[in-house]
Amino acid sequence: MHEPQQPIHPSTAVVALGRPDPTEDAPLNPPITLSSTFVGAGAPEPGQRMYARMSNPTWDPLEEAVGALEGAELPGLSYASGMAAVAAVLELVPVGGTVAVPSTSYNGTIGLARRLAQAGRFVLREIDPTDLDATRMALSGAALVWLESPTNPLLEVLDLPALIAAAGEAGALVAVDNTFSTPLRQRPLALGADLVVHSATKFIAGHSDVLLGLVVAADAELRSRLHTDRTLRGAIPGPFECWLALRGLRTLALRLDRAEETAGVLAGRLSTAPGLRRVRYPGLPTDPGHELARAQLAGFGAMISIELASAERADAFVHALGLITPATSLGGVESLAERRRRQPSEPVQVPESLVRLSIGIEHVDDLWADIAQALSAAN
Numbered sequence: 557m558h559e560p561q562q563p564i565h566p567s568t569a570v571v572a573l574g575r576p577d578p579t580e581d582a583p584l585n586p587p588i589t590l591s592s593t594f595v596g597a598g599a600p601e602p603g604q605r606m607y608a609r610m611s612n613p614t615w616d617p618l619e620e621a622v623g624a625l626e627g628a629e630l631p632g633l634s635y636a637s638g639m640a641a642v643a644a645v646l647e648l649v650p651v652g653g654t655v656a657v658p659s660t661s662y663n664g665t666i667g668l669a670r671r672l673a674q675a676g677r678f679v680l681r682e683i684d685p686t687d688l689d690a691t692r693m694a695l696s697g698a699a700l701v702w703l704e705s706p707t708n709p710l711l712e713v714l715d716l717p718a719l720i721a722a723a724g725e726a727g728a729l730v731a732v733d734n735t736f737s738t739p740l741r742q743r744p745l746a747l748g749a750d751l752v753v754h755s756a757t758k759f760i761a762g763h764s765d766v767l768l769g770l771v772v773a774a775d776a777e778l779r780s781r782l783h784t785d786r787t788l789r790g791a792i793p794g795p796f797e798c799w800l801a802l803r804g805l806r807t808l809a810l811r812l813d814r815a816e817e818t819a820g821v822l823a824g825r826l827s828t829a830p831g832l833r834r835v836r837y838p839g840l841p842t843d844p845g846h847e848l849a850r851a852q853l854a855g856f857g858a859m860i861s862i863e864l865a866s867a868e869r870a871d872a873f874v875h876a877l878g879l880i881t882p883a884t885s886l887g888g889v890e891s892l893a894e895r896r897r898r899q900p901s902e903p904v905q906v907p908e909s910l911v912r913l914s915i916g917i918e919h920v921d922d923l924w925a926d927i928a929q930a931l932s933a934a935n
């Protein structure tokens with residue numbers, strides 16, 4: 557096979573990247589290597605496999621594919637879960653250093669940052685990154701800034717170019733959690749971010765059957781630090797998880813296109829549905845993040861958050877759903893709904909009555925019929 561003549565589209569890349577060389581009799585898909593150790597007796601050569609906490613051939617194709625999709629020159633690094641990836645990046649902050657994390661970050665991220673700060677590991681400055689001036693001031697002296705956009709579950713769209721530039725002026729590293737957008741909709745490294753983090757559990761793997769995290773670093777020194785740290789801390793993924801995630805990645809473009817189209821239709825219908833206080837979806841022209849989303853994102857995503865009249869009504873809505881499953885998590889082929897504040901760890905900025913909808917790939921009319929009947933039952 558010859559190299560393609562021109563840069564390939566991301567929707568082709570998800571299919572083509574991370575495959576074995578197409579030599580005679582080679583498998584089309586990378587095999588799963590189930591081995592904790594690799595044969596060898598001498599001093600290891602650079603890059604030589606030795607022990608499966610250091611490297612595993614089944615990680616490589618996924619890490620290469622996601623690194624390339626994010627526009628990095630180096631492969632990504634896979635982790636046992638999204639939170640293991642988040643923890644690995646927070647670990648880059650020097651002891652006693654300062655890290656800026658939005659209060660409305662995914663609850664695990666802000667929860668871990670608070671816990672580490674309480675333990676004296678670093679100083680945490682909680683920021684509201686929608687307030688650019690306040691954020692600029694809070695960045696002074698920070699070693700790392702955490703950004704997530706759109707946010708989970710408020711779906712706020714951050715001004716990433718402005719925030720990344722402000723972090724650059726402050727000399728801080730910038731990590732962007734790109735779980736909601738995936739590299740098919742947003743590539744933070746191209747905007748100047750230093751690190752991209754994914755809960756690959758969500759859209760990348762896409763079938764709600766695996767937990768996995770990924771970090772993509774813009775430069776070799778950062779990647780090398782993360783790699784050594786991963787080896788020593790041991791928060792590595794299993795080979796089967798990486799294989800499943802790569803298999804899921806093959807259909808990411810198709811799944812996302814379909815789910816996003818459906819989410820756009822549903823958000824439009826929800827915006828005129830009775831009994832709702834608010835519909836949050838960056839694709840709605842009335843959404844506060846719409847203009848930024850249009851400028852920054854190649855698509856508005858498959859997540860919608862709705863606010864009902866009260867927490868009780870929100871619970872009644874979720875219970876009345878039939879096709880859409882009440883469950884936490886997101887980004888799978890099946891639609892899920894959750895009143896987020898049922899989780900005690902959810903940030904207080906998230907309204908009690910907010911239900912997060914993760915739109916899957918079912919037919920839009922079936923999803924709308926389910927939502928409409930559940931709204932009637934709840935109101």
Ligand SMILES: Cc1ncc(COP(=O)(O)O)c(C=O)c1O
Pocket residue numbers: 637638639640642662664704708733735736754755756757767768769885
């Ligand atoms: C935006 C975001 N980041 C990180 C995580 C953590 O990922 P995981 O559940 O794979 O550990 C999640 C999980 O919901 C998430 O939504």
